[in-house]
Amino acid sequence: MKKIKGEIFLPGDKSISHRAVILSSIAEGITEIENFLFCEDCLATVNAFRQMGVKITAKRPPSRAGEAGRAQSAERNLIVYGRGLRGLKKPARPLYLGNSGTSMRLLAGVLSGQNFSVRLKGDSSLTKRPMQRIIRPLKLMGADIKGKDKYPPLTIKGKKGLKAIRYKIPVASAQVKSAILLAGLYSEGETEITEIAKTRDHSERMLKLFGVDIKTKGLKCKIKPSSLSSPAKIKIPGDISSAAFFIVGATILPGSYLVLKNVGLNLTRTGIIDVLRKMGADITVHSPQSTVYSQKTVNCQLSTVNCLEPVGDIIVKASRLKGIEIKGRIIPRLIDEIPILMVAACFAKGETRIKDIAELRVKEVDRIHSLCYNLKKMGAEIEEKKREVIIKGLKKIKGERLDSFSDHRTAMALTIAGLKAEGKTIIENSDCIKTSFPDFRKKLKEIVFV
Numbered sequence: 423m424k425k426i427k428g429e430i431f432l433p434g435d436k437s438i439s440h441r442a443v444i445l446s447s448i449a450e451g452i453t454e455i456e457n458f459l460f461c462e463d464c465l466a467t468v469n470a471f472r473q474m475g476v477k478i479t480a481k482r483p484p485s486r487a488g489e490a491g492r493a494q495s496a497e498r499n500l501i502v503y504g505r506g507l508r509g510l511k512k513p514a515r516p517l518y519l520g521n522s523g524t525s526m527r528l529l530a531g532v533l534s535g536q537n538f539s540v541r542l543k544g545d546s547s548l549t550k551r552p553m554q555r556i557i558r559p560l561k562l563m564g565a566d567i568k569g570k571d572k573y574p575p576l577t578i579k580g581k582k583g584l585k586a587i588r589y590k591i592p593v594a595s596a597q598v599k600s601a602i603l604l605a606g607l608y609s610e611g612e613t614e615i616t617e618i619a620k621t622r623d624h625s626e627r628m629l630k631l632f633g634v635d636i637k638t639k640g641l642k643c644k645i646k647p648s649s650l651s652s653p654a655k656i657k658i659p660g661d662i663s664s665a666a667f668f669i670v671g672a673t674i675l676p677g678s679y680l681v682l683k684n685v686g687l688n689l690t691r692t693g694i695i696d697v698l699r700k701m702g703a704d705i706t707v708h709s710p711q712s713t714v715y716s717q718k719t720v721n722c723q724l725s726t727v728n729c730l731e732p733v734g735d736i737i738v739k740a741s742r743l744k745g746i747e748i749k750g751r752i753i754p755r756l757i758d759e760i761p762i763l764m765v766a767a768c769f770a771k772g773e774t775r776i777k778d779i780a781e782l783r784v785k786e787v788d789r790i791h792s793l794c795y796n797l798k799k800m801g802a803e804i805e806e807k808k809r810e811v812i813i814k815g816l817k818k819i820k821g822e823r824l825d826s827f828s829d830h831r832t833a834m835a836l837t838i839a840g841l842k843a844e845g846k847t848i849i850e851n852s853d854c855i856k857t858s859f860p861d862f863r864k865k866l867k868e869i870v871f872v
């Protein structure tokens with residue numbers, strides 16, 4: 423039986439890496455970004471800003487012993503030479519954003535306030551993703567933005583004189599919230615957003631870090647037009663969404679013991695830890711902001727270097743899981759971890775129900791279907807409903823030839839299922855993993871033992 427043992431450093435958080443490039447590009451000053459995630463999605467954002475005249479280079483940091491040395495031996499820091507709020511140039515060609523919904527939705531916010539027009543394109547998956555959710559509020563702000571039948575490609579004719587709005591976002595989406603906040607930088611008056619459920623707040627934190635007048639309280643957020651000033655040096659926390667694959671792997675493979683270093687512990691992202699613990703997982707969190715992670719104490723004394731984000735180490739020991747019901751407000755706090763949670767549920771005693779997950783159907787691929795299809799093929803007992811899944815755990819899971827549907831999180835979740843399955847698992851089209859975690863296989867190999 424395989425087990426997971428050792429200590430790993432996670433690559434930078436994908437959401438925070440995108441925001442770091444975007445804000446650094448429209449800020450005054452030069453920003454050096456440490457632990458930037460060099461994945462396809464984030465590089466799509468980098469390339470888009472390069473095409474708009476922003477100088478962005480990568481340099482190898484001086485080698486250091488310990489944490490930085492191990493985390494970044496092959497990594498580089500990203501240097502962004504900001505051009506200020508109004509310094510972007512019209513790109514010569516349409517901006518191609520590959521698979522990245524975050525790039526497209528966040529860029530739409532920035533581009534609405536420019537003085538040029540631009541076309542945003544994506545791959546076949548991105549072209550099927552709903553854009554009305556950003557088109558509507560941005561139009562209310564005065565933006566000239568069009569998509570063919572509300573899908574990409576988008577044509578944005580940037581213009582001066584956007585106006586602030588008060589807007590209740592009808593879906594729980596940090597991408598929509600961030601698009602409006604970014605357009606708010608270019609709008610006259612104070613923009614006020616209300617969410618229906620709290621989503622990741624990395625944009626709000628990083629805007630604060632760049633000196634923007636932004637206020638948050640509960641589900642509300644207010645922003646005033648403002649220029650941005652670079653904090654010079656920032657470090658991206660490790661990605662908890664990437665960590666989640668290893669956390670579940672170490673939980674379900676008996677005899678495992680894993681330490682994950684320097685992971686982002688923002689409460690809007692830690693739903694996976696809360697849920698796995700409720701299922702019986704043995705997970706301890708150590709953070710300089712609080713010795714033992716608890717919902718109340720983790721968000722204090724945040725360092726500007728870490729993008730005002732809490733970070734810490736996670737220790738996981740193998741344990742027996744039991745099925746539970748997962749629904750409601752916790753869903754946005756673990757939206758990208760549901761694929762790996764479905765894998766965990768296959769190895770939990772009893773029934774796990776994951777409700778309120780309709781949003782999963784409009785991710786890079788329909789992730790309810792991609793997981794149900796493959797896990798069923800492996801022998802799992804799963805019922806696929808419109809907005810929920812019901813999984814009866816502890817059935818015999820066997821290795822199979824599987825299909826990632828070209829989705830990175832589906833491919834990584836199935837890889838972990840394959841470690842626990844009897845026999846060989848082959849995942850077709852797994853190249854897509856480089857969308858968010860190019861080193862996934864390499865890191866996994868370092869910690870898996872037979």
Ligand code: S3P
Pocket residue numbers: 436437438524594595596597598600622757758781
């Ligand atoms: C993200 C927000 C989430 C998440 C995505 C990244 C972000 O999407 O699923 O992977 O960086 O803001 P939604 O805003 O569509 O929920």
